[in-house]
Amino acid sequence: MTIPREDGRSAEQMRPIFVKTGVISQAAGSAYVELDKTKVMCGVYGPRQGGPGIDKVEFDRGRLDVDVKLATFATSGPRGKVAQGDAEREFSSIVHRALSGAVMTETFPKTTVDVFATVLEANGSELCATIAAASAALCEAGVAMRDLVSACTGGGADGPNALLLDPARGEEAAAEAGVTLAYMCRLGEASQVVATGTWDGESLDDAVQLAASGCARVDAALREALRSSVPA
């Protein structure tokens, strides 16, 4: 089954992925992830003492704080839209949930690790790029994790029957259904699945499989970048 795509890819082909770690000199760990035109930068700071309030401090584990910002020029259209704040909050909570399954918070009790990401350009699948950047940055910062979390989306304009891997912005907007999977490849565990649209059991299975194959690509790119950042 071949569907012509915006950028001439095949349905199950990802965009070229580029990962670079150690991009922010001030941060404990940082990463930059590019999925063709989608560009995300992430910095990890901490662990720092305490959290927002004494009642929220847990004594046997630490906290992970995630804050994602969308640059005003990330998308076209007039700047300073009200909806941007909502999108940022939603993004932050999704990324937080995707990572919290992997980060071993018991290794930094009573402290907080901050994950700050900025979406520089959004051209589809920016959520996946953010999750990937955050997990590479956490890894570079030396935060103990069970596995790297990579993420990928599978979705389709024609519903579950014609799935596209790693949709670009136009495809994302036209998609009627989609599955975003945050996956820990080495453990073979999914830390988060977000499915939109209507699915039947079998096609959802296919979509998750497809997204998992994308995650494997992302995982390989993350590992390669992290490995090459370590001096031999």
Add this chain to the structure above:
Amino acid sequence: MAAVKLEACQPDPDAPDRGFLDVVVEFPPMCSASTRPGRPNDDAHFVARRIEDALLDSAAIDKRKLTIKEGLWAWKICLDVYCLDHDGSMLDAGLMAALAALRDAKVPHVIVDDRGKITYGGRKTDTESSNNTAVEGKIEVAAAPVAVTTALYRKHLIVDPDAEEEQLADATVTVTMDGATVVGVHKPGGTAEASETDLMHCVAACRLNLEARAKAIDAAFA
């Protein structure tokens, strides 16, 4: 990192022949350990105003040239400067990014018809009709101001300080120059005063670095 967005809007009735330049500087929490999410950074406003001043005072941007149709439509240049990694001398880097983004920006082709309605993206051939006003091409950037920050630390002058040096410094002085002319000198407070000779040294430092920075921008367009 800087980006330019253009919006067509109605000019200020008090200045119908001028457009707008709106500079916003953002320090996202990612860029340094001291910026927290939530309230905007005071520094960001300061840097934004200085960049705006530098662009207008050096006449790099002439607001009059942003008019599409006098009294009706004018361009608003929305210039967003993002600090990705705050390692000192933010104003220097911010101004360079701003200039480069302005030079790179493409102005869409617009047509204002007789009734004052505006249409974007018209074809170039639509300009025959003499009643229509068409603007297209690039933003005119007439000057290339360069800012160089110098930190004063005890008896020493440190040109282009990084974040650590800036923190330890008693004061910083930023000199903005366009060619041989000084466009601005800023010394935002600090615990030490800068003597006249110190200031002259800072200007000299700016003059020394001017060419290299201007070349760096030119190289990006080569």
